[in-house]
Amino acid sequence: MSDPIIKIQNMNKWFGDFQVLKNINLEVEANKKIVVCGPSGSGKSTLIRCINRLEEHQEGDIIVDGNELSEKTKDIEKIRAEVGMVFQQFNLFPHLSILDNCTLAPIWVKKMPKKEAQELALDQLKKVQIDDQANKFPGQLSGGQQQRCAIARALCMQPKIMLFDEPTSALDPEMIKEVLDAMVSLAKGGMTMIVVTHEMGFAKEVADEVIFMDEGMIIEKADTKEFFANPKSDRTKLFLSQIL
Amino acid sequence: MQTLNFLKPNRDNIKNYSIIGSFLVLVSLIDVISNAFLKVNLTSFLPGSLTSLFPLIIGLIGLNMMRIDYSGNKKLDLLNKNINTNNFNALLTLVILFSIIKALPQSLSWMIFDATISGDSKDACTGTGACWTYIKVWFRRFMYGMYPNEFHWRINTAFILVIALGFVGYFMKENLKKYLALYYVIIYPVIAYLVIYYLISGGSFGLQWVETGAWGGLSLTFIVSFFCLIFCFPLGMIFALGRRSSLPVIKYISICYIEFWRGVPLITVLFMSSVMFPMFLPEDFFMDKLVRVIIAITLFEAAYCAEVIRGGLQSLPRGQYDAAKSLGMGYWKMHIFVILPQALKLVIPGIANTFLALVKDTPLIFVVGLAELAGMLALAKTNPKWLGFAMEGYIFASIVFWIICYAMSKYSYNLEAKYKTER
Numbered sequence: 001m002s003d004p005i006i007k008i009q010n011m012n013k014w015f016g017d018f019q020v021l022k023n024i025n026l027e028v029e030a031n032k033k034i035v036v037c038g039p040s041g042s043g044k045s046t047l048i049r050c051i052n053r054l055e056e057h058q059e060g061d062i063i064v065d066g067n068e069l070s071e072k073t074k075d076i077e078k079i080r081a082e083v084g085m086v087f088q089q090f091n092l093f094p095h096l097s098i099l100d101n102c103t104l105a106p107i108w109v110k111k112m113p114k115k116e117a118q119e120l121a122l123d124q125l126k127k128v129q130i131d132d133q134a135n136k137f138p139g140q141l142s143g144g145q146q147q148r149c150a151i152a153r154a155l156c157m158q159p160k161i162m163l164f165d166e167p168t169s170a171l172d173p174e175m176i177k178e179v180l181d182a183m184v185s186l187a188k189g190g191m192t193m194i195v196v197t198h199e200m201g202f203a204k205e206v207a208d209e210v211i212f213m214d215e216g217m218i219i220e221k222a223d224t225k226e227f228f229a230n231p232k233s234d235r236t237k238l239f240l241s242q243i244l
Numbered sequence: 245m246q247t248l249n250f251l252k253p254n255r256d257n258i259k260n261y262s263i264i265g266s267f268l269v270l271v272s273l274i275d276v277i278s279n280a281f282l283k284v285n286l287t288s289f290l291p292g293s294l295t296s297l298f299p300l301i302i303g304l305i306g307l308n309m310m311r312i313d314y315s316g317n318k319k320l321d322l323l324n325k326n327i328n329t330n331n332f333n334a335l336l337t338l339v340i341l342f343s344i345i346k347a348l349p350q351s352l353s354w355m356i357f358d359a360t361i362s363g364d365s366k367d368a369c370t371g372t373g374a375c376w377t378y379i380k381v382w383f384r385r386f387m388y389g390m391y392p393n394e395f396h397w398r399i400n401t402a403f404i405l406v407i408a409l410g411f412v413g414y415f416m417k418e419n420l421k422k423y424l425a426l427y428y429v430i431i432y433p434v435i436a437y438l439v440i441y442y443l444i445s446g447g448s449f450g451l452q453w454v455e456t457g458a459w460g461g462l463s464l465t466f467i468v469s470f471f472c473l474i475f476c477f478p479l480g481m482i483f484a485l486g487r488r489s490s491l492p493v494i495k496y497i498s499i500c501y502i503e504f505w506r507g508v509p510l511i512t513v514l515f516m517s518s519v520m521f522p523m524f525l526p527e528d529f530f531m532d533k534l535v536r537v538i539i540a541i542t543l544f545e546a547a548y549c550a551e552v553i554r555g556g557l558q559s560l561p562r563g564q565y566d567a568a569k570s571l572g573m574g575y576w577k578m579h580i581f582v583i584l585p586q587a588l589k590l591v592i593p594g595i596a597n598t599f600l601a602l603v604k605d606t607p608l609i610f611v612v613g614l615a616e617l618a619g620m621l622a623l624a625k626t627n628p629k630w631l632g633f634a635m636e637g638y639i640f641a642s643i644v645f646w647i648i649c650y651a652m653s654k655y656s657y658n659l660e661a662k663y664k665t666e667r
Contacts, residue, residue, distance in 0.1 A: 054566055081572030091567035095585050095663075104581055105571035150567075157571060 005030045005161060005192055006051060011060030013046065020046050021057070022216040030160070033193045035203040035224075038213035039239065044196045047213070048163045051194070052083040065160060081109055084154030088166040090146040092138035098125070098149050099134040102156045110157065117156070124152040128182045144175030148182050155186070162186070164195040200244060204228060212236045261309045262320060268306030272299035272338070273345075280346045300338055307334040355639075366630055378633040379640050382624050386640070389460015389615055391444075398451065399463050402443035406436045406470070429478045433471070440467060456534040457613070462644065464616040468538055469603045475542045476602070477595070480549025481588075485579065487554055498550070505547035511608055513540045518612035537609050545602050552594035556587035589663045596656035600649050617641055 004027040013021040020043045028034055036044045049055040050062060053069050053076055062069045067079050093101050102121035106112040112120070125131040128148035130141075138146055147167055154162060164183065168176040180202050187193055187206040197203070203210055203224060210227040212220040212235075220227065220236045231237050276299045278284045287298045307328050310320065327337040358373025361380060369375035379386070388396050409432060413424055444467075447453035459467070486498030505513075517540035518533055525531065560583060568578040588595075607618035615623055621637040624630060 049566075052570055054569060077572045077574045080570055083570070085566075085570035087563055087566060087570075089561070089563050091561075091563035093564065093567070093582055093586075095589065105573060108577050108581060109572040153571070 004028055005065055006194075007061070007063040008051075009061045009063075011050070011057050011062060013043075013050065013055065013057045013059075020216050021050070024060070024218060026211070026218065026221075028161075028192065028194065030192050031190050032208045033187050033191075033206050034195070034209050034211060035207040036194065036196045036211045036213060037198060037200070037203065037239075037243075038219075042213040043216040044213050045165050048085075048165055048194055048196055051161075051163060052080050052085055054085075077109070081105075081157055082159050083161045083163060084157055084159035085163045086147070086150050086154055086165065086167045088169050090138070090143070090150045090170070092146055092150055092153070094138050097135050097137055098130065098141070101138065101149060102153045105153070106156050121152070121156050124155045125149070127155075127185070128152050129178075142175060143171045144178045147171065147175075147179045151179075151182055151186070161192045161194070164193065164197065166196050166198070168197065168199055198243065200228075200240075212239065214239075258312055258316075262312060262317070265306045265309030265311075268302050268309065270306075272303035272306065273341075275299045275302075276342050276345050280349050299342065300335075303338045304331065304334055307338070369633075374636050374639075375633050376636065378624075378630055378636050382620075382630075382637075385461060385624065386617060386620050387461045388463050389620060390458040391454060391460065391463070392452075392458070395446075395452070395454060398443045398446065402439050403463070403466065405439050405443075409435055409439075428474075433474050436470070436474075456532050459534065460615040461620050462617045464609075464614060465603070465606050468534075468541065468606045468609060468614075468616065471538045472541045472545055472602055472606075473599055475538075476545040476549050479542065479546035481553055481584070483546060483550035484553035484557060487550065488557060502547045502550050505544050506551070508544075510541070510544055510605055511611055513544050514608060514612050516540070533612065534614060537612060537614060541602070541605070541609075545598060548598045548601075549595065552591050552598055553587065555594065556589075556591035557583065559590055560586055589660075592656055592660045592663070596653055600652055603648060603652070604645060617644060 006026070006028040008024050008026040011021060011024040012019065024047060026047075036047065038044050046055055050057050050069075051064060053062075053073070056071070057069075064079055065082055067073065069076070069079070073079070092098075093104070096104060099118065099121055102124065103114070103117040106117040106120065107114055122131055122134060125134055128151055130145050130148050130152070133141060133145060133149075138149070141149065151167075167183070168179050171179060176199070180199060183193075183195070183202065184206055193206075195202070195207075207224045210220075210222060210224050211218055212227070212231075212233075214235055219233050220231065222232070227236075228240070231240055275286050278286055285295065287295050290298060308331065311324055311328055311334075312320065313324075328334050354373050356373075358371045359376055360369045360371050360373065361376040362368055363377050364381050366375075366378075368377045384393065384396070388399055391399065412432075413427060416424060416427075442448060443451070444459070445454060445456070483498045483501055486494045487502065489495045489498070514537060517536045521536060522531075564582055564586065565578065568582040573582070606616055609616060610619035610622060618641055621634075621641055625634045625637055
């Protein structure tokens with residue numbers, strides 16, 4: 001058993017007086033796929049935003065790939081470059097073409113030569129099947145295409161970990177599948193993934209473990225089969241009965 | 245109006261109504277035009293007060309008859325939709341139209357037909373119209389101020405050079421494009437300064453020294469506006485970012501700066517720069533008055549620019565910051581590549597607004613003794629040989645300023661269209 005790539009210990013976080021995350025303990029090993037689910041407002045998104053320090057936690061430790069995240073962390077950019085993130089609202093850069101969206105960070109953050117970065121970007125775009133849209137602008141693409149581009153953009157940084165923050169929640173139903181397909185093939189490629197989603201079909205297909213959160217706490221954490229077949233807490237049972 | 249109901253067309257004779265209606269409007273227009281231009285009163289057979297109201301009444305009836313919904317005639321529909329929606333709007337349309345027609349002959353004859361432009365002294369202006377001779381004689385002063393006539397080519401050359409250098413960005417090779425911002429923010433102003441210093445000020449290369457006190461007219465307007473515009477924008481950007489910084493010291497310095505300069509009238513800033521500021525300087529340190537004024541206006545306008553740019557920064561969704569950060573970009577990379585390109589695009593109208601205001605604020609430097617275009621006018625109109633032509637001067641100045649400002653606002657529209665992106 002290898003060392004966990006993400007280790008969260010006794011983490012607490014407040015927004016003002018309101019405690020969003022309560023005593024979170026979580027270990028994720030390399031190449032594992034974790035699905036986080038739970039009702040809205042339960043702190044799922046905040047949890048994964050803490051992992052690349054888009055949100056700051058107040059208590060406890062978060063260790064990502066051997067680096068502890070705290071105010072003292074000097075080169076947080078370096079850690080973020082190792083952790084890709086895909087957002088609910090895609091957050092593509094609207095003033096740049098699809099290709100430039102993908103090459104921007106590799107060129108300026110990783111100092112990759114432009115040509116190499118473009119080859120890499122086209123390669124990643126091909127994997128999510130939008131390489132033919134490379135010269136268009138985000139505003140000209142459908143939601144599903146934009147989200148696949150966002151996945152390609154994150155992958156162009158060749159991250160060790162990918163975080164997905166409800167990647168399909170803002171999409172039309174018929175576009176959800178194309179995004180999920182891209183994520184499934186990514187998972188099969190062996191990427192470490194933490195996915196916040198309500199797509200239970202996706203969880204059943206690829207997840208190694210499922211975490212159920214409510215009111216800022218991890219209520220249940222179990223192997224996928226176990227989680228769906230035999231949920232332990234009543235809150236989880238209620239949630240599953242409503243969502244499935 | 246209930247009483248006018250009999251004038252409402254019914255479906256069967258729409259054509260008759262529209263023809264009669266337009267005929268009546270035409271009659272009213274002919275009456276007003278002949279009255280204004282030919283001084284012929286076609287309706288003199290009517291009693292006094294009715295004569296002046298006649299075109300209005302006829303026109304109103306005509307417009308009322310023409311007001312046909314869905315007439316099928318595109319032009320008529322357009323007219324009805326825009327200026328003839330109801331009786332009140334029809335009345336307003338007519339009143340405005342007639343006022344313009346009535347005012348036209350007088351202003352035209354004053355400005356053009358009765359105006360004088362020949363001769364080169366006040367004696368030439370004997371007519372009742374405008375005296376453009378005044379503008380003609382003073383033209384060089386209005387353009388170049390007290391700058392010696394034989395050296396005007398130096399100003400012209402300097403301006404042509406500076407404008408040409410401004411276009412360098414268009415012809416830069418693709419691999420040099422990344423230095424574009426560096427060029428415009430640092431290199432270009434320095435070169436422009438050197439060009440203007442050595443050509444217009446002179447003092448070396450065999451060119452005679454001309455002190456800045458002699459500079460003036462439109463060329464001074466351009467010099468002051470040019471340097472203020474080019475410096476206040478980057479400075480404003482820095483303070484806009486500073487005000488949003490998470491570092492308290494930088495944040496509060498920026499807030500103090502912005503609030504200080506926004507709270508002080510420009511005219512006191514100019515006084516301070518030319519009267520008070522030299523007192524704080526060491527004895528042997530000399531800074532030209534023009535330079536001090538340019539610095540003062542730049543610092544002043546930078547505060548306004550900062551707030552406009554901050555508005556743009558705030559309108560960007562938080563997701564853009566998140567996405568840039570999650571890709572490992574630091575503060576500067578995030579702002580240079582992701583945030584500022586989008587924010588600056590959004591603030592083009594606001595920045596254009598600030599810049600236009602800046603150009604129109606330059607006449608204020610007259611209070612410290614620098615006479616740009618409007619300042620030269622003020623000097624010229626008190627010249628004993630040329631008393632009484634203030635009106636011509638101000639019309640000339642307004643036309644010049646209008647052309648400059650209109651060109652700037654057109655340019656800003658073009659920029660907006662060029663950099664428009666879909667969200």
